[in-house]
Amino acid sequence: LSPRLGVLNNIPFVIPFDVRVEIFRQFIRNDAARSDIDRFDPNQRGVRIRRGHVAEDGFRGLHRLGPQLKRRIQIQFIDQFGQVEAGIDGGGLFKEFLTSLVREAFDTNRGLWSATSDQAIYPNPHSYAQQAEQLEWYTFLGRVLGKAIYDGILVDIKFASFFLSKWLGKQSYLDDLASLDSLDPELAKGLNFVLRAYTGDFEDLALNFTVTDEEFGVSTTTELVPGGAQIPVTRENRLEYVYRVSHYRLSDQIEKQSAAFFSGLSEMVDPRWLRMMNREELRVLVSGTEAPIDVDDLRANTVYGGYHEQDLTIQYFWDALKSFDPQMRKAFLKFVTSCPSPPLLGFAHLSPKFAIRNSGTDEARLPTASTCVNLLKLPAYSTPEQVAAKLRYVCTIEVGFDLS
Template sequence: MDPETVDQDILSLTFAYDVEELGPRTTIELCPDGKDIVVNSKNRKQYVNLLIQHRFVISIASQIAHFSQGFSDITTSSIKTSLFRSLYLEDLDKMFDGSGAAISVEDWKAHTDYNGYEENDHQISWFWKIVKCMSAEQRKVLLFFWTSIRYLPLEGFRGLDSRLCISRTSESCEHLPSAQTCLHLLRVPPYFNRVMMQNRLEMITQEHIGCSFGNL
């Protein structure tokens, strides 16, 4: 944004921002008397730096301190030194965000139960054959639609807090599958054939649909 536009105060920014936590809205000042300091072309760089500092460092300092204390409680000084010498940022990403590796259909199948279906039913057989033919991205979208989980733990499906389930629904075959993500439950109508099921699964594994958490 050009300096002239900033100096016209079109954005109405000051060295303060509002946060809402459990209802009440609080104004956080980025510096002393920040709510009275208007952002302009001369101080905008300082404003951005202070805003980043507050949002990504100061605002989470308490949580980081508790995490650090908890980590210290379960490790010794020598273990921490050894750990951090051999630990890379990519390792931490995997520890906190899970594995970005391709999803194993066999592992998925082994950790899935059935309600209203039997493992040897045509619909279940079609389902896993279709999933096996999906692209890696489609499997991720299906997993997210089913569970609201984007990445699996490092242990795979056995690292989840509960097993997954495919449940037979009484809805007509015109309906798409739906999900109760908190229960890891996928509700699938008794489709008449594999082509029909594949068509429905392809619809819910589109990125913009899969992100709706199964509420179709």
């Protein structure tokens, strides 16, 4: 561990966050140079991904690569008719694939992830998720998330704070207690009552050092400590009981899933680099900042195709974007880049740069986007009202990917 990294790991708060992000990116650039990941491999075949089967095809084509996922991966999309879509992957198609994969595979409806009351995700605690096949998926998704971080691709995921703490190896008793409320408000309320408010005889509570889970209609009881079924909760041991229950719900139940995820993540990103951040900064590293979108910064880092910045349609576009409220601006950014949050260090660091291309004079057409290259295809509308209305519409309905 170098002295600089030692300082960054142990007292990172003495260095501004944006400086630490730049140091983090430099670590990755150094690693990429050592690994020669940009070297062209003439034998590399494109990974074929069917639209509508992104997660399954991604797992089948990329899981076997292990740490080699750091390298440049060529993607070929297959349309609904089984035909290879036109387009050469210079990196943009892989970004589209990665963001689509994340959207599919981290969806709580797939069974690998659960959500807290504020819709932050963490590994599904059910025993189903601890099966070998599912653990392979967690390892793969750890690599996928690591690949996104490695390549600087922001993804639209919100991880639970207690799960982010595990990335840093710094979860504590206080973290458990503070996090339980978002995971299970009723359980947190009950434990808080036992810990702080109950004044009666603890025998009346009939509690012992066990927890009960129900899966698929079957109840199972787990001892929190050896012989826990025979250990009643008393006034003297209530603090330990509260800790054991919290730790079970937040750590023990997801231990295997988390370990598999972190093994994949660590193959892509050195855990020591992540420890330069606290958990909220990690969230920003993964998903971008919650700061308002700076339209002037975006404008200063925009390129045009078939338009000039002085054109009326472009003037109408920027006026419309400035008139949008913060949520609509985020919706627009998600429409054109696939992520609603701006880059960590500003739009100068968006790669490739945001671009606006003239898509013709048919004013009945809607704007479209190629999120893989951060491109807005904007017809030459003749009035400011048209521009604002069309943009609001496509941002609201979330029109999908367009390759044309």
